Amino acid sequence: MNKTDRQLAIMLELQRNRVLRAEDLASLFETSVRTIYRDIHALSEMGVPILGAPGQGYSLMKGYFLPPVGFSAEEAVALLMGTDFIEQRLDGDYGSVTKAARRKIEAILPEPVRGESTRVRETMRLLHAGEPVTSWKEKDYLGQARRAIMERRKLRISYLKKMPEADGNRKSVREVAPYGLVLVQGNWILIAHCDLRQEIRHFRLSRMAELTVLEERFLIPHGFNLNNYRPPEDRHERVLVKANPVIADKIAETCHFYMESTEERKDGLLVQFLVRQPEELLPYILSWGGDVEVLEPESFRLRIREEAEKILKRY
Incomplete structure (x- = not known):
């Protein structure tokens, strides 16, 4: 970043934040504190009303605002593609405002920049290959959960767990205090404190059958x-698999979250997975067919055999 761009960026940061220390600015722009002092001095000489308080930092005089800032073609592309992503992945409230935001961004761009940004965007496209599409139902739950988080209201959810209980039941009704939402590999996850378990749990929105916002409020710790x-590590079960090396890339693409280590041997590729329950790997192992063999644990090896026998009977 050259001196002129850095000084403009300093003004933008001071306009966005009430007070910033020289050390904070130096860290942000990866330069020395002495350079920040020189930039502040230069801005002051140009008439920018920067106030300095010893031991506190710098701030802009109240009421001073920068004129509207223009965007380069690259910056415009970043903003416009950001609106594309938000429209695809967030709930309806944001879906409508992204269209308005996109029109405003395009309206203020000079014609040469608008044309260049259009040409760049025509060469790039946001796709989510292999990731689930955010359904309308999921977007509706996302909107309700997002508003509940902002208003600090609890939720009651009817949830289908990934793995059934001992009695075969997968459905569970929980009351939770929602703390936040995270998009992981195309899936929206609700991070919430579960009243039943008395700890933070993760709930995938796509597995929710019902969601209700309650009147009861809560406080975030x-x-x-x-x-x-960072969620605590709860994967403690190890699964050892021998695979045909030709599908090593397929295993890495579909199961990288579970993979712990790989070892090339003459008779095949040894892959070690770390899971909560071995059954989490069941659909992946079956999809790899005869190119893999489960070595450990023996109980999971037998489970794969049972499924293979069921498939054989079908055909």
């Missing part, structure tokens, strides 16, 4: 930050 949140 002090210090919880969705951006810093």
